[in-house]
Amino acid sequence: MCIFCKIVNKDIPAHIIYEDESVLAILDISQTTIGHTLIIPKEHTENFLDCPKEILNKVTSVSQAIGNKIMSNLGAQGMNIIANVNEIAGQTIMHFHLHLIPRYDSNDGISISMRSADNIDLENIKNKIIKD
Numbered sequence: 001m002c003i004f005c006k007i008v009n010k011d012i013p014a015h016i017i018y019e020d021e022s023v024l025a026i027l028d029i030s031q032t033t034i035g036h037t038l039i040i041p042k043e044h045t046e047n048f049l050d051c052p053k054e055i056l057n058k059v060t061s062v063s064q065a066i067g068n069k070i071m072s073n074l075g076a077q078g079m080n081i082i083a084n085v086n087e088i089a090g091q092t093i094m095h096f097h098l099h100l101i102p103r104y105d106s107n108d109g110i111s112i113s114m115r116s117a118d119n120i121d122l123e124n125i126k127n128k129i130i131k132d
């Protein structure tokens with residue numbers, strides 16, 4: 001049983017900030033920034049791409065509500081909402097969850113950057129993606 005399933009089953013304690021029949025929201029023990037929260041479906045599903053749509057909809061709805069509370073009650077200026085898929089992308093617990101990471105200023109220790117690649121054939125990439 002994965003660690004999130006153990007938390008859902010109350011076998012492991014957590015700082016629960018929201019719970020209903022299908023979703024649990026807990027404070028991340030690492031607190032990348034103050035208020036870093038994990039939104040976890042109670043049903044075990046490995047990642048975002050495997051998550052049934054009805055569960056995904058519930059997770060995103062709860063994430064939006066909790067995210068708004070974090071923004072207003074903790075004074076965050078922004079927020080990163082992250083779902084990692086597989087180890088290569090940083091997923092360390094193979095149970096789908098969203099990270100809500102409040103951002104307070106540009107010196108909060110988080111750096112997310114994306115670079116632009118040169119000479120990319122966008123038409124070719126598009127055709128590969130939409131191919132059946």
